[in-house]
Amino acid sequence: MKQLIAIMLLTFVFAGCKQDNKKSFTVNGTVTNTQAKKAYLEEVPVASMQPVIVDSAEIRGGKFSLKTEALEDAIYNIRLDQLDFPVASVINDAPEVDLNIVMSTETPLMPEKFEVKNSPASQAMKAFMLAFNEKMIRLMNNVHKADSLRSTKMADSSLAPLMQNIRQEGAALKDYALTEIKKGVNPALSMFELGYYQSTANGQALGLEPFDNKQVFALIDDITKKFPNHVSVAGLKLNLQQEIKAAEDRTWIGKQAPDFTLPDVSGKPVSLGSFKGQYVLVDFWAGWCRPCRAENPNVVAVFNKYKSKGFAVLGVSLDDDANSWKNAIQNDKLAWTQVSDLKKWQSPVVALYKFNGIPFNVLIDPQGKIIAEGLRGIDLENKLAVIFP
Structure with missing residues (x-):
């Protein structure tokens, strides 16, 4: 859920209203240390953050002028030729903005700095x-x-x-x-x-x-x-x-963790409920999953650091080959309880926890409530540092 707002700010387009009071906006620009022939003005609407080219102009003698009309204040990018990134950004809080761009002499396609005048918001x-x-x-x-x-x-x-x-x-x-x-x-x-x-x-x-x-x-x-x-x-x-x-x-955060029982490496049934009273990280992974294997050292580090303070890990594998699963456990030095029904994506835990990719995890408090999900790398370390100061 934590990614919702970032996605919304980058993808949502609101087009349900109309205004008639457009205001003109001009960018008077100079650019040095470049061979670029053309400048482009991109509007980045507040709601969508998706750039749209609204004007272009030839660069003559290092100077250019870009113009548009806008309904309301928004972000505007200035791009040169076919560069994939803007060299400067401004806001149309004034009718005209003066912009001076200096490109890097060492890396000609990168801006070294820019100065903007007549626009407090910019x-x-x-x-x-x-x-x-x-x-x-x-x-x-x-x-x-x-x-x-x-x-x-x-x-x-x-x-x-x-x-x-x-x-x-x-x-x-x-x-x-x-x-x-x-x-x-x-x-x-x-x-x-x-x-x-x-x-x-x-x-x-x-x-x-x-x-x-x-x-x-x-x-x-x-x-x-x-x-x-x-x-x-x-x-x-x-x-x-x-x-x-x-x-x-x-989201699972704030909800009780659904219980399940799966066999461990020796075939003994292990239930999630048996971990109640501890903080437990339920770690969904697989020996064939490269991102999971890359994340395993981080989990090993926090397990070793906090296991004496009431922290446990329950590994739930989506493997379908017992030997590959056990070899991965040994090679990655995973010293916590591991369970799997060796059914890969057909395992009932996939539908129970409703995830469609691994690595995935949920952190459960001693009362069985999920307090975090999808913790990786330093995010996992930081979360546990708060719980176990």
């Missing part, structure tokens, strides 16, 4: 991206350091301070995004900041915690109150109400 958006990315780079560097420490089997005492630092940096990055969103100086800017954080939190293995659905809805509701005439944000709010309800119906 300047604020640029400042947000620069500050956010600077914080994220520091976080990424520490995550990579933690991965290196794990691969060298360093003691937990060496890893613990770094993990604490990662959690603090992640929380600080989330707080920064929230503060900027709540400033609410422009609806397009606030929605951009929200989408920027959510897509980063959902798309990077950084342990960032996305805003949950209730938080996102509250933020969008606040934006609609500040800017009641912005049609796209109002439309997104209405659509999210329906999508959030549907997502809440699909």
Whole structure:
């Protein structure tokens, strides 16, 4: 469910209302250190975040002018020739925006920097991206350091301070995004900041915690109150109400974990209910699943770290060959209880837990309630660090 908002911000198109009061918007641009012949202006509607080319112009003497008409404030990308990515982005909060783009001399297809004038919202958006990315780079560097420490089997005492630092940096990055969103100086800017954080939190293995659905809805509701005439944000709010309800119906979080019984490697029946009273990670995997095997070292690390504190793992394999299953358990050093009926995708647990891909897991509290799902990598470590401080 945590990916719902990122998907919504990237895919939903609201087209149910019409306005007649269009306003003109012009980007007067200069670009240096480039051989590009043409510039393109792409509108990125607040509701859809799907770029649409609205104008193009020849670059003459390093200068270009792009024009369009808009119903309301939105994000606009500037692209050069056939580049797959924009070299700058602006917001149409003023009739004309002056833009100066400097391309890199070392990497000609990449922008080195850009300056924007006459647009407070565009300047604020640029400042947000620069500050956010600077914080994220520091976080990424520490995550990579933690991965290196794990691969060298360093003691937990060496890893613990770094993990604490990662959690603090992640929380600080989330707080920064929230503060900027709540400033609410422009609806397009606030929605951009929200989408920027959510897509980063959902798309990077950084342990960032996305805003949950209730938080996102509250933020969008606040934006609609500040800017009641912005049609796209109002439309997104209405659509999210329906999508959030549907997502809440699909998620396991907050529900009691369905019990099941499967044979272990020796053929002895093991029930999920027998783990009640512990925090248990039910880990659905298979020996033939490469992503599962790549994730196994992370599960081994947290199991060894927290098994003495009341944490257990129950591995549920979708293998169909007993020897392959047992070899994978031995090779990956999986020292927890493993069960399988060797029916692959025909196993009843697939329909019971309604997943269509592995690795997949659910984290269950001592009362048998599911408190998290789909935890991988540093997200699993961070969740358990909160439970077992």
